[in-house]
Amino acid sequence: MLSLFRWLTRITTGLVMFALAASILLYWFFSRSIPDYTHNFRVAGISAPVEIVRDNANVPHIFGQSDTDVYFGLGLAHAQDRLWQMLLLRRTAQGRLSELFGQKTVRTDRLLRRLDLYPLAVKSVAAQDAYTTAALQSYASGVNAWLRQVNEGALGRGAPEFWLFEPSIALWQPADSLAIGKLMALSLTDHVQREVLRARISRILSDERLSDILPDTPGQALASLPEYASLFDAPLPSFAHLKNQPHDPMSPVKARGLAGASNAWAATPARSAAGSTLLANDPHMELTAPTIWYLARMELETGGVIGGTFPGSPAVVVGRSDALGWGLTNSYADDQDVFIEKVNPDNPEQVLTPEGWKTLQSRQSIVNINDAEPIRLTLRWSQNGPILEGSQYGLAAITPAGHVASVAWTALSGEDTSIQALLKIMRAQDLDAAISAGEDFVATSQNLTVVDRESAAMKVIGKLPRRAARHQTQGRMPAPGWLAENRWQGTMSYAANPEFRTPDGGIVGNTNNKSIDRPFPLHVSFDWGDTQRVQRWQRLMQTREVHTRESFIEAQLDTVSVTARTLLPLVARDLWFTGEAAVDGTPERQRRRALDLLAEWNGEMNEHLPEPLIYAAWMRALQDRLIRDELGPLTEQFQRPEPIFLERVYRDIDGASAWCDVIQSAPIESCSNLSRLALDDAILWIEERYGPALESLRWGDAHEATHNHTVLGDVGWIAWLVNIRQSTSGGDQTLHRGQTRGSGPDPFQNIHGAGYRGVYDFADPDSSVFIISTGQSGHPLSRHYDDLGELWRRGEYIPMTLNQDLARAGAVGITRLTPAN
Numbered sequence: 001m002l003s004l005f006r007w008l009t010r011i012t013t014g015l016v017m018f019a020l021a022a023s024i025l026l027y028w029f030f031s032r033s034i035p036d037y038t039h040n041f042r043v044a045g046i047s048a049p050v051e052i053v054r055d056n057a058n059v060p061h062i063f064g065q066s067d068t069d070v071y072f073g074l075g076l077a078h079a080q081d082r083l084w085q086m087l088l089l090r091r092t093a094q095g096r097l098s099e100l101f102g103q104k105t106v107r108t109d110r111l112l113r114r115l116d117l118y119p120l121a122v123k124s125v126a127a128q129d130a131y132t133t134a135a136l137q138s139y140a141s142g143v144n145a146w147l148r149q150v151n152e153g154a155l156g157r158g159a160p161e162f163w164l165f166e167p168s169i170a171l172w173q174p175a176d177s178l179a180i181g182k183l184m185a186l187s188l189t190d191h192v193q194r195e196v197l198r199a200r201i202s203r204i205l206s207d208e209r210l211s212d213i214l215p216d217t218p219g220q221a222l223a224s225l226p227e228y229a230s231l232f233d234a235p236l237p238s239f240a241h242l243k244n245q246p247h248d249p250m251s252p253v254k255a256r257g258l259a260g261a262s263n264a265w266a267a268t269p270a271r272s273a274a275g276s277t278l279l280a281n282d283p284h285m286e287l288t289a290p291t292i293w294y295l296a297r298m299e300l301e302t303g304g305v306i307g308g309t310f311p312g313s314p315a316v317v318v319g320r321s322d323a324l325g326w327g328l329t330n331s332y333a334d335d336q337d338v339f340i341e342k343v344n345p346d347n348p349e350q351v352l353t354p355e356g357w358k359t360l361q362s363r364q365s366i367v368n369i370n371d372a373e374p375i376r377l378t379l380r381w382s383q384n385g386p387i388l389e390g391s392q393y394g395l396a397a398i399t400p401a402g403h404v405a406s407v408a409w410t411a412l413s414g415e416d417t418s419i420q421a422l423l424k425i426m427r428a429q430d431l432d433a434a435i436s437a438g439e440d441f442v443a444t445s446q447n448l449t450v451v452d453r454e455s456a457a458m459k460v461i462g463k464l465p466r467r468a469a470r471h472q473t474q475g476r477m478p479a480p481g482w483l484a485e486n487r488w489q490g491t492m493s494y495a496a497n498p499e500f501r502t503p504d505g506g507i508v509g510n511t512n513n514k515s516i517d518r519p520f521p522l523h524v525s526f527d528w529g530d531t532q533r534v535q536r537w538q539r540l541m542q543t544r545e546v547h548t549r550e551s552f553i554e555a556q557l558d559t560v561s562v563t564a565r566t567l568l569p570l571v572a573r574d575l576w577f578t579g580e581a582a583v584d585g586t587p588e589r590q591r592r593r594a595l596d597l598l599a600e601w602n603g604e605m606n607e608h609l610p611e612p613l614i615y616a617a618w619m620r621a622l623q624d625r626l627i628r629d630e631l632g633p634l635t636e637q638f639q640r641p642e643p644i645f646l647e648r649v650y651r652d653i654d655g656a657s658a659w660c661d662v663i664q665s666a667p668i669e670s671c672s673n674l675s676r677l678a679l680d681d682a683i684l685w686i687e688e689r690y691g692p693a694l695e696s697l698r699w700g701d702a703h704e705a706t707h708n709h710t711v712l713g714d715v716g717w718i719a720w721l722v723n724i725r726q727s728t729s730g731g732d733q734t735l736h737r738g739q740t741r742g743s744g745p746d747p748f749q750n751i752h753g754a755g756y757r758g759v760y761d762f763a764d765p766d767s768s769v770f771i772i773s774t775g776q777s778g779h780p781l782s783r784h785y786d787d788l789g790e791l792w793r794r795g796e797y798i799p800m801t802l803n804q805d806l807a808r809a810g811a812v813g814i815t816r817l818t819p820a821n
Contacts (some may be wrong), residue, residue: 032156034782035080035648037813038135041149042820045141046072050817055760056810057798058776058784061297067131068138069092070298071314073817075142075172082294082311082778083150084159086143086180087169088250088710090310092178094118095367097250101711102370105389110249114379114386115412117186121179123414132420136174139314145171145817160779161711180312181418184292185411185444187252187285188260191336191475192393192407193504194527196638197256199398203229203236205630212656213627215644217514217528226472231480232340234400242483247471250710253393257640258752260285261529262329263556263735265509265537268502273546274763277451280552281318281327282754283308283387289707289724290778290785291755295770296394302427304802307770308756311778315422318758320768322802325760326450331460331512333445333527335410337483337488338395339384340403346465351382351404352482358383372486378819382406384481384488398478408488410463411443418442419462425450435459437493444452447510453762458508460497460515466490467521474520476527498524511735532643532733535562540735549761553769555735556757557795562605563643563733564615570650571622572598574672575679585692590683593694594618605731607700611639612731614694616702616740616748617682619646624661625678640732670733700727702748703738705772705793707786722780728753736795757792760802769797 015353037054043314049751050073055061058081062073078086091097095112097105113119147169150158157167159489202210229236261284269275272709285292296316297306307319310409318327344350352358360380367375381386385408390396395405424437431452438448438461445462461779465476479486498516500508512529520526540555541547573690574593594614601611619641626649628635632733648656650671708714709722730736739752758770773792777784791798801807808814 019705025180029034032525032666033150033159033162034777035155037080037148037815039813040816040818041145043076043145043148043817044820045071045138045145046817046819052077052229052815053203053804053807054599054812054814055807057788058812059295059297059798059807061804061807063299065802067300068134070300071135071138072142072145074296074298074309074314075139075144076146076815076817077142077170078294078309078311079146079158081501081776082185082290082783083146084161085292085778086172086312087292087526089180090176091184092250092252093121093176093183095365098367098369100370101215101250103372105250106367106369106375107699108248108253109367109375110375110377111251111253111392112390113183113367113377114388115407116379116381117182117185117411118175118179120412120414120416121182121210122175124178124416125174127415127417127616128420129417132417132423133174135314136177136419139177140172140174142637147171148701152554160781164712166756177313178419179415180310180378182411182416182443183252184310185418187254188330188444189336189409190254190256190259191334191527193527194475195336195338195475196394196398197634200394201631201634202227202477204634208654209630209658211643211654212648212659213631213642215642215648216526216533222466222476222649231472232400232403234402236400237397249708249713254286255639256637258286258739259529260330260444261737261739261752262327263509263511263533263537263737263754264327264329264447264458265541265552265555266327266449266451266458267547268456268506269454271506271546271750272763273548274761276453276761276763277325277456278547278549278552278759278761279320279325279327279449279451279456280556280759281329281449282556282757283318283328284739284752284754286752287705287707287750287755287773289709289713289722289774290776291707291772291774292400293756293772294776295772297807302429304803305426306800307426307758308772313419316418317422318428318756319770320758320760320765320800321426322765324431324434324450324452324760325768326425326434326448329447329449329760330512330529331445331447331462331510331515332512332527332529333460333464334475334523334527335443335445335462335464335465336474337384337408337465338393338398338478339382339406339408339486340399340478341382341384341387341406341481342403343380344400349380350365353383354482354484354487357667360387365517381404382481384408407467409443410445410491413442413463416442418462427651429734431455431457435499447515449508449510450732451760451762455502455507457499457501458510458515459499462497463491464497466492466522469521471521474526484644492522496522507547509537509541511537531559532563533735533737536560536735545695549759549767549769553795553797554761556754556759557817558735559605559729560729561603561605561612561615561731561734564601564605564612565618567643567646568598568601568603568615570647571618571675575676587680588685590687590692590694591679594679594683597694604740605729605734607698607727607729608702609699610694610697612699613686613697613748614682616641616699616731617686618679620742620747621681621685622646622675622678625681629662629664630659636743640740643733698727701741702746703731703750704746705738705750705753705773706741707789709780724774724786724789726789728793757797760800766799766803768800770800771797 039775421440
């Protein structure tokens, strides 16, 4: 027995030692790609020495004797920290994900090939001015210099992911940076999804009920649109024809409501306590690990610039210089249209046009798939745009027999100079120059909020389609592509884009709200990104006569939900303080507890409070009960409560209370009954998930920010290493926005929010601050992988200084580049 014990001890010890040795070996392999920031390199491609000073937050400050050398340094810094992310973005734009990931990314590759983003980026290289061309080439040379260092120095293949996937890497090209810009544009627009959804729902609802569930933003009313089916002389498919497709986390196409959102506002000196301008900006995008944002400072010939960049691109997208601060918010301009093309029954390669049958442009493309046979695609384009498959965007459900769907989009241009515009904006020395630079921006349209030391302005940048006044659907639903009145008539002039300068009240800003009310076709959009946050923003701006950096930070982090303050008195008006005494543990008692908590709540979506979870679960259950019998399978398209819809129902606007009656039951249900039943549904769900003690609930337990690794985020124990989770405040409709998932077992997870926050104070520019949601490094074993994330979660910032001495103080490393020749 003793002998057996000894052998078991030896075996166990041996296994432990083997596991320890294997872990050390794996760590050694994977950590080889963590860059040494204190290093000297001799590199080709620069004309003079370059210094990359990494401050104590690992933000690179890049100094060189020419702008091209500085862009070289940025390319190298991006590649040091985010090489895998950059190459994954490039593969996505090229439609080549399946070469690594197999069948699960084929749908994404097929879409990207049909949109033709990468070939259009290649064409766009020739459209750039000389400065931009030189910047792109120098940036690419910097990336490639690091690739050579990885190969020559055996630096762990450049990123740990390359130990799991094909390590061969093509050299970086200027077109790669432009392609990433187009990919970002695709992730920031969802008008195709909105058009398709409106067309589908219009087939089952009256105009009045359609206006409830897909309401126009409050403002000027819109005359009714034609019935979708009446636009075509062929039968439309049944609803059963469309199956929900699984979401690909690597797809740049986001669900409706998850395209880009953002906040930006600025104060003129008249509204600033310190007598100079202020600007706050927090763009909202999908939360990932690492974040898409990368902080950097470049010292250019025009002066220093610092802010948020995208790995793969040489521009400071949002940020400040000594002279200027600029921020971006999604304008929600309607820059996409779906066209239904009639196919020639005698020749499937032709579609009808105003001039008769015309042959589609076409070419062959092969999608190579890991561990499977390649797929051959025939890519086709009509005069309106690329022909897409019925499985993409749900187009099959709204495409009649004998027709195909095409998409027009401003980003589908071979002369896209958006990067040129961004490089001009960041070098501008005054407000006029920055706004003038915006004319080169193509897609996706943004609101540029900009300040110099004396004034503030906001301008819509990006090409806006010019539509005919006789357009059948006004761009709100797919339209027959063979009718001249439905086709785009080019784009509007830049001067026609909305512009707001030196506002009378001294404050200008945008929360993706409706920014202008012009009649079609001079409108910007019918669908806007916000109707709720803007109300809270207006109140916070107007409650102070003058503002400071701290008051702008306070507004940026504000978690009060105007939506909750509006909806709860409506939904619960017949339930407040009307219940009878109930025994502890009964549904009635739980309902009373929930109502008592909500009655004392001020609408603050604080992570430590129970009320936000009760409110959110109630509104979600309520909307599901209201719409499921009318919309059936289309209910899944409304995964988050729609505030205007719920308000219309409970105020009975234009008869909207009809939604409260369950049409498939004999009794006539009241809205009060539905409110009570939905609250019981919500409490039951909460009890099953978090237990019966309502008072001890925490919103932050349900509203965790989920920064998932795009590729490895769902791979067993590796997910624990690469994913980042943070308890967060805020919600769908707060200024401190944390958009919820809306579906699945964790519907309130925070999946979309402000990956970058910046507040710039031009009374003391070096007191400006910024932060990102994870860390600078994309390497999970680096201490800079998530070090900024905890600050971000707590609402803290890091200094945004252009002072060289401050950057060098406490630097984590200085990389020195010298010319090889």
